[in-house]
Amino acid sequence: MSEKDExxxxxxxxxxxxxxxxxxxxxxxxxxxxxxxxxxISASRVAGNLDLSNHQVTGRCFDSLEGERKQxxxxxxxxxxxxxxxxxxxxxxxxxxxxxxxxxxxNPMVGFNLPNYSPSSVRVTRTILEQDMGPxxxxxxxxxxxxxxxxATISRSLYDIQPEFVDSKHLCAAARxxxxxxxxxxxxxxPLLPSPPMTIFEAFPxxxxxxxxxxxxxxxxxxxxxVAGPTLTGKIGRAxxxxxxxxxxSIQKYVIDQCKRYNLVWVGKNKVxxxxxxxxxxxxxxxxxxxxxxxxxxxxxxxxxxxxxxxVAYHLSxxxxxxxxxxxxxxxxxxxxGGEVALHRLGMNMRTVVSVEIDKASKRxxxxxxxxxxxxxxxxxxxxxxxxxxxxxxxxxxxxGFDLVIGGSPCNNLAGCNRSSxxxxxxxxxxxxxxxxxxxxxVKSAMARx
DNA sequence: ACCAACATGACATAAGTT
DNA sequence: AACTTATGTCATGTTGGT
Numbered sequence: 001m002s003e004k005d006e007x008x009x010x011x012x013x014x015x016x017x018x019x020x021x022x023x024x025x026x027x028x029x030x031x032x033x034x035x036x037x038x039x040x041i042s043a044s045r046v047a048g049n050l051d052l053s054n055h056q057v058t059g060r061c062f063d064s065l066e067g068e069r070k071q072x073x074x075x076x077x078x079x080x081x082x083x084x085x086x087x088x089x090x091x092x093x094x095x096x097x098x099x100x101x102x103x104x105x106x107n108p109m110v111g112f113n114l115p116n117y118s119p120s121s122v123r124v125t126r127t128i129l130e131q132d133m134g135p136x137x138x139x140x141x142x143x144x145x146x147x148x149x150x151x152a153t154i155s156r157s158l159y160d161i162q163p164e165f166v167d168s169k170h171l172c173a174a175a176r177x178x179x180x181x182x183x184x185x186x187x188x189x190x191p192l193l194p195s196p197p198m199t200i201f202e203a204f205p206x207x208x209x210x211x212x213x214x215x216x217x218x219x220x221x222x223x224x225x226x227v228a229g230p231t232l233t234g235k236i237g238r239a240x241x242x243x244x245x246x247x248x249x250s251i252q253k254y255v256i257d258q259c260k261r262y263n264l265v266w267v268g269k270n271k272v273x274x275x276x277x278x279x280x281x282x283x284x285x286x287x288x289x290x291x292x293x294x295x296x297x298x299x300x301x302x303x304x305x306x307x308x309x310x311x312v313a314y315h316l317s318x319x320x321x322x323x324x325x326x327x328x329x330x331x332x333x334x335x336x337x338g339g340e341v342a343l344h345r346l347g348m349n350m351r352t353v354v355s356v357e358i359d360k361a362s363k364r365x366x367x368x369x370x371x372x373x374x375x376x377x378x379x380x381x382x383x384x385x386x387x388x389x390x391x392x393x394x395x396x397x398x399x400x401g402f403d404l405v406i407g408g409s410p411c412n413n414l415a416g417c418n419r420s421s422x423x424x425x426x427x428x429x430x431x432x433x434x435x436x437x438x439x440x441x442x443v444k445s446a447m448a449r450x
Numbered sequence: 451a452c453c454a455a456c457a458t459g460a461c462a463t464a465a466g467t468t
Numbered sequence: 469a470a471c472t473t474a475t476g477t478c479a480t481g482t483t484g485g486t
Contacts, residue, residue: 105485143456145484176456225456229476260454297475305456335456408456416455419480 014213043299099105103151105144109167109177125408126186132159133183133201135401136443137319139339140436141307143409143415144177148423150414151179154425157437159183164315168308172196174220174263174283176308178408180315190317192310192345196285200265203283209264214252220275222261223302224417226408227274228262240270277303285309286341291365298361307338307408312322312345319404326351326376327398330392330443332384332407332436333357337366339406344373356381356407386433389442396446405440409433 011021011034112126140158144165151163158181168176173192197203199218202213236255243251255272258264259439264272275283277299281290284306291299316339319327326349329338334357343350353370355378357363363380370378379395381387396402412418413427425433 107486115453137463141456145455147483175454177454222455231477257453295474301456302455307456411456412458414455416483418455418457419482420458422457422482 006133007034011038014038088121103149103155103163105165105177108170108288109165110170111145111164111166111180111315112186113189114166114170115189125161128161128183129159132161135403136405136440136447137182137184137403138405138440139180139182139184139312139315139407141178141180141312142433143411144179145416146179146411146414147422150425154179154433155181157434158440166311168311169219171310171314172283172285172308173199174308175222176311177222178308180310182315184315185318188318189314191322192285192313192317192342196283196310204279207265207267209269210268212246212266214246215256215259217260220283221260223263223275223280225301225426228258228264229274229298232258232262233264233272233274236264236272237270250426282303284338285313285345286336286338287369290341290369291336293368294361296364302336302359302362305411306335307342308339309342309345312339313342316342316404319343319345320346320348323348323403325349327403328352328401329354330402330405330439331355332405332439333409333432334366334407335359335362337369340366341369350374350376352377352379352431354379354381354395354402356384356387358383384432384439387435387439389438389446392439392442393446393449398445401447402443405443407436409436 004308016038025050093103095418138158140154140262142154144167155161155163161181161183163179163181164186165179168174173196188354200220201208201218211399236258240247240255246252248253259272265275267273277291277296278288280300280303281288284303286303286306286309291302294302327343328351329340329343331337331353334340334355337355340350340353340355353376355363355366357366357380367378367380370375410429411434413421413423413430423425423430425431
């Protein structure tokens with residue numbers, strides 16, 4: 001009996017179907033441990049509620065998840081965790097305890113390695129099957145603190161590759177906790193130069209003048225899509241004006257809390273203000289005025305949804321030596337083009353970028369930047385749902401394959417600050433993640449046929 | 451216990467458009 | 469003037485890590 005048959009038999013004995021067993025072996029390889037195969041099947045069962053074969057997936061399908069059913073799922077999850085007795089201390093899957101939901105975040109959140117970190121803190125153990133290495137290389141991004149179980153599911157859909165969690169506060173003056181799954185080499189990475197400022201005062205020395213000693217922030221919190229308006233800053237100003245110097249503990253606490261929540265800065269006596277869009281562009285590694293031309297609301301929103309350029313560039317830097325003649329890029333959920341800006345700042349030539357982005361404002365920003373800085377071909381597509389596997393295959397034939405598939409899928413239903421619809425990976429927007437997987441697999445199979 | 455979190459929806463008001 | 473679209477304000481609860 002072959003190793004494959006033996007494994008299938010074992011799985012069938014565990015009351016999985018033969019089809020499921022076969023699929024799991026195709027996905028994970030014959031060499032995969034039995035528990036990896038079991039994990040893979042459970043993941044497929046969860047993801048299998050979606051039929052992506054006819055591209056008919058729409059947000060509407062998942063509206064039914066809201067309300068009662070969602071509540072039930074949440075309850076079940078809680079019970080399961082309790083029953084399981086998981087302490088959260090183990091990252092290892094095992095058969096007698098369902099660890100589907102476990103994906104602990106590292107502390108410090110420095111990924112596989114970072115510049116300026118001593119080798120002792122470097123974690124370089126990463127298992128990745130030969131068949132899953134590029135080309136095509138792919139790079140996937142989303143918020144680190146998603147709902148429990150989301151990263152485990154994402155990881156399984158992306159060939160069981162272990163996510164790399166990085167907080168960009170180790171690379172710039174603002175926190176940004178993100179998970180990245182990619183099949184890039186992790187040796188010989190190089191950070192962008194010049195090194196970005198690491199503290200608020202290094203980034204904006206002029207704010208020292210009015211910064212009170214009792215505001216001890218040295219870095220910003222995560223730069224979000226929403227910002228404070230004049231009502232809040234006015235209220236803070238009035239509170240301070242009517243307080244003594246220094247203000248009472250309770251006033252200080254109120255002001256500091258608001259400053260932290262909205263990343264406010266000190267611009268005058270008793271005067272705080274939100275960061276300017278241009279300042280956020282700078283903190284995130286974009287060129288000055290990158291998003292200029294939009295209304296401020298749109299600028300904040302698209303920047304809040306964006307990559308941190310230096311972090312992404314650090315990971316992508318390994319591509320530079322591999323593609324001296326430039327790259328063909330398939331960019332999903334392009335947004336304002338953080339990935340492309342990263343490649344550009346690395347000095348890489350983009351021969352072709354096929355960009356998929358539905359938001360008109362973001363598209364305009366990216367197109368304008370492209371026309372100003374690039375000579376390659378830009379192809380724009382509106383919606384990941386409308387990009388068919390056949391179309392992908394045609395692009396692969398036309399351009400001779402994609403070297404990099406890059407994108408971060410919507411975090412709306414995963415992010416902590418979403419109070420109203422944090423429904424997880426099957427939520428209205430975040431469900432588009434499955435199209436990332438579908439399209440990536442379409443690229444892989446088209447390139448394998450070549 | 452405390453803190454932070456690529457947010458959303460309802461609503462009012464402002465700013466364009468026809 | 470009537471209508472559409474953009475912008476601003478406010479209130480809103482949970483989750484996971486530390």
